[in-house]
Amino acid sequence: MKAIITVALVWVGALSPAWSESDTIQLTLAESWGEGAPVFGETTRRFATLVEQLSGGRLSVQVDSANVHGQPLGIFDLVKRGEYDLGHSASYYWKDSVPNTLYFSTMPFGMMAVERYAWFYQGEGMALMDEVYQPHNLYSFPGGNTGVQMGGWFRSEIRTLEDLQGLRMRVPGFAGEVLSEVGVETVNLPSTELFDALKSGELDALEWVGPSLDLDMEFHSVAPYYYTGWHEPGTELQFLANRDTFDRLPEDLQNVLTIAMRTVAYDMWILSHHRSAVNWQQMEREYPNIQVRSFPPEVMNALRDANRRLLAERAEQDPLAERIIHSLADYQKGTRRWIDISERAYLGNMDAQ
Ligand code: PYR
Numbered sequence: 001m002k003a004i005i006t007v008a009l010v011w012v013g014a015l016s017p018a019w020s021e022s023d024t025i026q027l028t029l030a031e032s033w034g035e036g037a038p039v040f041g042e043t044t045r046r047f048a049t050l051v052e053q054l055s056g057g058r059l060s061v062q063v064d065s066a067n068v069h070g071q072p073l074g075i076f077d078l079v080k081r082g083e084y085d086l087g088h089s090a091s092y093y094w095k096d097s098v099p100n101t102l103y104f105s106t107m108p109f110g111m112m113a114v115e116r117y118a119w120f121y122q123g124e125g126m127a128l129m130d131e132v133y134q135p136h137n138l139y140s141f142p143g144g145n146t147g148v149q150m151g152g153w154f155r156s157e158i159r160t161l162e163d164l165q166g167l168r169m170r171v172p173g174f175a176g177e178v179l180s181e182v183g184v185e186t187v188n189l190p191s192t193e194l195f196d197a198l199k200s201g202e203l204d205a206l207e208w209v210g211p212s213l214d215l216d217m218e219f220h221s222v223a224p225y226y227y228t229g230w231h232e233p234g235t236e237l238q239f240l241a242n243r244d245t246f247d248r249l250p251e252d253l254q255n256v257l258t259i260a261m262r263t264v265a266y267d268m269w270i271l272s273h274h275r276s277a278v279n280w281q282q283m284e285r286e287y288p289n290i291q292v293r294s295f296p297p298e299v300m301n302a303l304r305d306a307n308r309r310l311l312a313e314r315a316e317q318d319p320l321a322e323r324i325i326h327s328l329a330d331y332q333k334g335t336r337r338w339i340d341i342s343e344r345a346y347l348g349n350m351d352a353q
Contacts, residue, residue, distance in 0.1 A: 016244070016248060017248070018247075018248045018249075018250070019248055019249055019250060019253075020250065021058075021250050021252070023058070024057070024058055024059075024060075025058065025059050025060070025249070025253070026059075026060045026061070026062060027059070027060070027061050027062070027085040027086055027245065028061070028062050028064060028084045028085050028086070029044060029047075029048070029061050029062065029063045029064065029084060029085065029086035029087060029088060030064050030068075030069045030071070030075050030078045030079065030083075030084040030086075030087050030088075031044050031063060031064070031065055031066065031075070031087070031088040031089065032066060032072045032073065032075055032087075032088065032089040032090065032093065032190065032191075033065060033066060033072070033088075033191060034065060034066050034067065034072075034191060034192040035065040035066075035067050035068075036065075037065070037191065037213075038212070038213055038216060038275065039144075039146075039209075039212050039213055039268060039271055039272055039275055040088070040144070040213070040237065040268075041065065042268075042271065043088070043143070043144045043237070043264050043265075043267070043268040043271075044063045044088045044264075045063060046264045046267060047061065047063075047088075047239075047260050047261065047264045048060070048061040048062075048063050050260040050263060050264060051256055051257065051260045054256045054259065054260060055252075055253055055256045058253065059249075059253050059256055059257075061086065063088075064084070066190060066192055067192075069084070072190035072191070072192060073093050073188065073190055075087035075088070075089040075093070075240060076089070076093070076094045076097070076098070076101075076136070076138070076240065079138060079240045079241070079242050080136050080137055080138055080242070082242050082244065082245070084242070085241065085242050085245040085246075086239060086240060086241050086242070086245075086257075087238075087239065087240035087241075088143055088237065088238070088239055088240075089143075089237065089238055089240065090105050090172070090173075090235065090237050090238055091103075091104040091105045091129075091140065091236075091238045092104075092105035092106070092172050092173035092174065093172060093188065095172075095173065095174075098132070098136065099314075099318075099321070100132045100318070100320055100321055100324060101132055101133070102173055102174055103128075103174075103321075103324045103325070103328060104125070104129045104132070104140065104236065104238065105173055105232075105235055105236055105237075105238070106149075106173065106232045106233060106234055106235040106236065107173075107174050107233075107328060108174055108175045108178050108230060108231045108232075108233075108303070108307050109230065109233070109304060109307055110233055110234075110328060110332060111233060111234055111328070111331070111332050111335065112147075112148060112233045112234040112339075113145040113146075113147050113148075113234035113236075113269055114234075115234065115331070115332065115335040115336075115339070116145070116234045116236055117142070117145070117236075118331075118335060119327075119328065119331045119335075120142055120236075123327065123331045124327045124331075125327075128323065128324050128327060131320065132320070132324075133240075134243075137242065137243045137244065138240050138241065138242065138243060139240070139241040139243055139246055140238055140239070140240055140241075141238070141239040141240075141241070141258065141261045141262070141265075142236050142237075142238070142239075142261070142262070142265045143236065143237035143238045143239040143261065143264075143265055143268075144236070144237045144264060144265040144267075144268025144269060144272075145234055145235065145236050145237070145265070145268065145269040145272065146209050146210060146212065146213075146232070146234070146235045146237075146268075146269075146272045147210070147212075147234060147269065147272050147273050147276065148210070148229050148232070148233050148234065149207065149209055149210050149229050149231070149232035149233075149235055150207065150209070150210045150211070150214065150226060150227065150228060150229050151207060151227030151228055151229045151230055151231060151294075151295065152169065152171065152205055152206055152207030152208075152226075152227050153198070153205060153206055153207070153214070153219040153220070153222075153223035153224075153225065153226055153227075154167075154204070154205040154223055154225040154227060155204055155205065155222070155223045155224075155225070156225065157225050157291075157293060158225070158227070158293070158295060158296070158299060159296060160296070160298060160299070161182060161183070161298055161299055161302050164179070164182055164183050164184050164299065165183040165184075166183065166184075166185060167183075167184050167185065167204045167205055168184075168185045168187070168202070168203055168204050168205075169184050169185070169186055169187075169203060169204060169205040169206060169207070170186070170187055170188060170189045170194060170197065170203050170205075170206035170207070171184075171186050171188070171206070171207050171231070172188040173231075173232070174307075174310070175207075175231035175232060176188065177310055178231070178303055178306045178307045178310060179231075179303070181306035181309070181310060182299075182302045182303060182306055187203075189203075189206075191208060191213075191217075194206055194208060194217060194219070195217055195218060195219065195222075198219060198222050198223060199222050205223060206219065206223075207231070207232070209235075209272075210229075210272075210276050211275070211276040211277075211279035211280040211283055212271075212272045212273075212275035212276040212279060213275075214279075215279040215282065215283055220283065220287050220289065220290050224289045224290055224291055225291050225293050226290050226291065226292050226293070227292075227293050227294065227295060228292065228293070228294045230295065230300065230303060231303075236265075237265075237268070239261045239265075241257070311325050
């Protein structure tokens with residue numbers, strides 16, 4: 001009889017021992033954003049400061065912007081490979097390599113920030129996100145919400161579905177898939193390349209965030225039509241952590257990281273709202289050429305149909321995608337019943353004549 005030899009393969013996290021409580025540790029973080037980016041960059045700096053303060057100096061984080069690591073849309077791989085310990089980016093940037101990551105940023109016609117946070121922390125969001133990221137040796141955490149985003153800057157007005165045909169637009173995430181479905185040629189470019197691409201004519205339109213970040217980008221000087229949102233109702237950025245590194249940390253420092261991430265994510269949501277309010281007032285005052293528009297019903301109906309169709313296709317093709325899509329849809333259905341008689345009703349009551 002053949003002897004059966006069981007070989008226990010032990011994965012020793014990056015072959016490095018755990019850090020002890022007396023070690024002073026410096027981690028590196030790669031962010032997708034350009035140096036000194038408002039709101040997003042302020043969030044990572046605040047994270048680094050908070051980590052140092054909460055750990056009493058035992059843990060520090062060196063933040064490298066896109067100009068240092070040169071891979072604004074490559075944070076997933078940088079952290080997965082362990083070239084960086086941490087990342088700050090947006091989960092939908094990885095939709096081409098790991099399609100199920102895209103559900104954790106935002107979805108067209110989906111949930112707003114407060115609903116999405118409720119899904120992450122009180123619903124199934126965190127567990128599903130971990131299921132998607134764990135096979136890639138990554139932890140993923142909410143990293144700050146932009147609130148409802150604007151639908152983008154267009155050189156000319158969109159009056160019919162025909163006006164979208166062949167338009168070249170920068171738009172990431174599932175909104176890119178949906179817009180492609182109705183005839184738009186979509187691409188994703190990092191924020192650092194957006195203005196030049198729009199100005200040079202490489203792009204006919206783009207979306208970035210909203211007044212909080214768009215003001216400094218000066219898109220209004222090239223494309224005056226500013227469309228209201230449908231596609232990113234509450235974009236959640238993302239902290240990534242290499243699991244080997246994270247697991248080597250003493251438990252109290254793991255807690256420092258997660259508490260700091262959660263704190264700065266909340267702060268970013270509030271800051272986004274504040275900056276958009278302040279910047280929009282400035283934009284209205286100083287740039288009267290900006291024309292706010294909403295897409296006409298014909299366009300919205302086509303986008304809604306395409307969104308529904310594409311989601312059904314994805315759910316059919318992949319069981320994990322199906323669970324995530326259903327979890328999002330079920331949660332949204334429940335939360336909207338409350339939004340309808342709270343926020344929506346309140347705004348209606350305000351406007352009642
Ligand atoms: C974007 O890349 O469009 C974000 O909103 C982060």
